[in-house]
Amino acid sequence: MQTEIARIKEMFISTQGEGPFVGYRQLFIRFCACNLTCNYCDTDYTYENANFVYSPDELLSFIKKEFDISNIHSISLTGGEPLLHADFLKRFLPMLNAKYYLETNATLTENLYEIIDFIDIVSADIKLPSATGINNTFEKHDAFFRMLRTNKNLELFAKIVFDENITEEEIIASTNLAKKYNFELILQPKTQNNEIVPSINFVDNIFSKCLKRYNNVRLIPQVHKFLDIR
Ligand code: SF4
Numbered sequence: 001m002q003t004e005i006a007r008i009k010e011m012f013i014s015t016q017g018e019g020p021f022v023g024y025r026q027l028f029i030r031f032c033a034c035n036l037t038c039n040y041c042d043t044d045y046t047y048e049n050a051n052f053v054y055s056p057d058e059l060l061s062f063i064k065k066e067f068d069i070s071n072i073h074s075i076s077l078t079g080g081e082p083l084l085h086a087d088f089l090k091r092f093l094p095m096l097n098a099k100y101y102l103e104t105n106a107t108l109t110e111n112l113y114e115i116i117d118f119i120d121i122v123s124a125d126i127k128l129p130s131a132t133g134i135n136n137t138f139e140k141h142d143a144f145f146r147m148l149r150t151n152k153n154l155e156l157f158a159k160i161v162f163d164e165n166i167t168e169e170e171i172i173a174s175t176n177l178a179k180k181y182n183f184e185l186i187l188q189p190k191t192q193n194n195e196i197v198p199s200i201n202f203v204d205n206i207f208s209k210c211l212k213r214y215n216n217v218r219l220i221p222q223v224h225k226f227l228d229i230r
Pocket residue numbers: 034035036037038040041042043079080081105
């Protein structure tokens with residue numbers, strides 16, 4: 001369902017806790033709904049659960065009234081899957097003079113095309129079937145990154161959340177994608193109850209295997225879980 005009305009779960013200023021931009025102050029806008037159903041998803045952001053139902057003008061007024069965004073690094077468009085709101089974002093994003101950081105599951109290529117001109121940084125997820133329970137995501141990721149690289153040379157990196165079920169095929173497919181589209185690959189071991197699930201030896205072994213195939217790989221756990229921030 002795409003409309004020019006946004007259904008938003010929450011908005012807050014906090015610190016980015018994942019990936020190479022960890023530690024930057026951001027305004028987070030968390031949009032409702034997702035097109036995927038990952039096994040480990042702990043979000044409950046259906047359209048019906050929206051706390052804010054806003055037009056672009058209404059959201060602009062709300063942000064100006066509620067938040068001081070003069071010192072933030074960027075605005076994080078997150079979810080759920082924010083690209084489900086591409087029609088809304090196409091109207092809203094040019095209204096604010098801000099840097100936009102898109103957090104996406106990297107499967108909705110046509111929706112990204114609608115708003116790519118306004119985006120500065122893309123934090124993409126590569127969804128591993130072993131962790132998500134969803135198959136055939138790599139074809140969608142390939143189309144997503146191809147369109148992105150063809151249309152704009154913005155900052156791009158991709159994260160993979162993995163546990164002890166990660167396979168050799170997934171390591172090969174993920175590093176191949178990163179190599180093909182020239183982006184930094186972030187390994188993010190699955191975290192539960194503020195603890196990293198796979199053993200440190202296992203994590204280190206996966207890190208080494210990825211580095212043998214592609215040298216632009218970094219291991220960055222979910223820092224916000226240890227800092228106990230959103
Ligand atoms: S892509 Fe993200 S929001 Fe969507 S189901 Fe997977 S973990 Fe949940």
